Amino acid sequence: MxxxxxxxxxxxxxxxxxxxxxxxxxxxxxxxxxxxxxxxxxxxxxxxxxxxxxxADRRTLIQQVTLAVIERVMAHAHAATAEEPDSFAAVSRFVHAAADERIGALCSLLSGTTDPNDPELVDARAELKQVTEDLITRAQDDGLLRSDIGAGDVLVAVSQLTRPLPGTGCLDLDRFVHRHLQLLLDGLRTVAPSPLPGRAVTLEDLTHRV
The missing domain is CATH 1.10.10 (Arc Repressor Mutant, subunit A)
Incomplete structure (x- = not known):
């Protein structure tokens, strides 16, 4: 037994x-x-x-959540690389998947609540940096992504678009994230833009209360 x-x-x-x-x-x-x-x-x-x-404490839990999110984002990057023959489609898939992980909303977890020199976090961030750079470089080498941007530009943009805006707790902005991400991606590509998901955002949409 x-x-x-x-x-x-x-x-x-x-x-x-x-x-x-x-x-x-x-x-x-x-x-x-x-x-x-x-x-x-x-x-x-x-x-x-x-x-x-x-x-044992909040700090330990936050560290594990941070590692879990990084691992999930890396998994999305590896899957996009392996399954998308078109390198720009791989970048696009990765960006939208990373947004779904709400990495912008979780950025505050890294500020003052985790040890930036923790070996696990250092290794995880290094691996995320590498896999993201590989995605970007592949699309640039294929001539599908503008050459004057870096992996940091992409991650910063995703973080900003998924970070809650001050004073907008009453607004449902999440439904616009993928539309605005596609606008960003179309600005980064070197060929014809792709269709935008959803519909045009009106001023009335911005005043909609949840």
Whole structure:
């Protein structure tokens, strides 16, 4: 019985940890780095004791969420590179996928809440930098992406477009992100622009309350 129960307990613990990280990511996007840990436990469907057993404090949880987001963004980059024969389509797919990870909304997690010199974070950021640069360079070498931009331009733009704007908590701006990302991408390409998703944004849209 022991040999059966132990692996099951380990599997349950792994699932709980993953649920906590996913719930924390959502809570940090919604409420910032100081989102209540009780709320995170509730979203994850676990007790407070389980949360603290996996993560000793808020700083540790934030670090793991940051690593998880970086890993997900890198996975999107690798998938785009492997599955899109058109190098500009690969860049476009990566940009939209990175936006869906809400990396702009999570940027504040890195400010004053994590150790920038932590080896895991240093390695993860270096790998993200490399895979993003590879995507950009490939499209530039193919003549599909303008040569006067770098990977940093792309990540900054995605971060800015997915960062909540001050004083706009009452506005539903998320629905415009992919449209504006496509406008950005069309400004970066060297050939005919692609169709924009959605519809034109009106002034009435900007005053819509959630």
């Amino acid at each position: 022991t040999t059966v129960a132990a692996p099951r307990r380990r599997a349950d613990a792994t699932r709980n940890r993953a649920r906590i990280v996913a719930a924390a990511r959502e809570a940090f996007v919604d409420h910032g780095a100081m989102a209540p840990l009780d709320e995170i436990a509730r979203r994850a469907g676990v007790g407070n004791a389980t949360l603290y057993r996996n993560f």
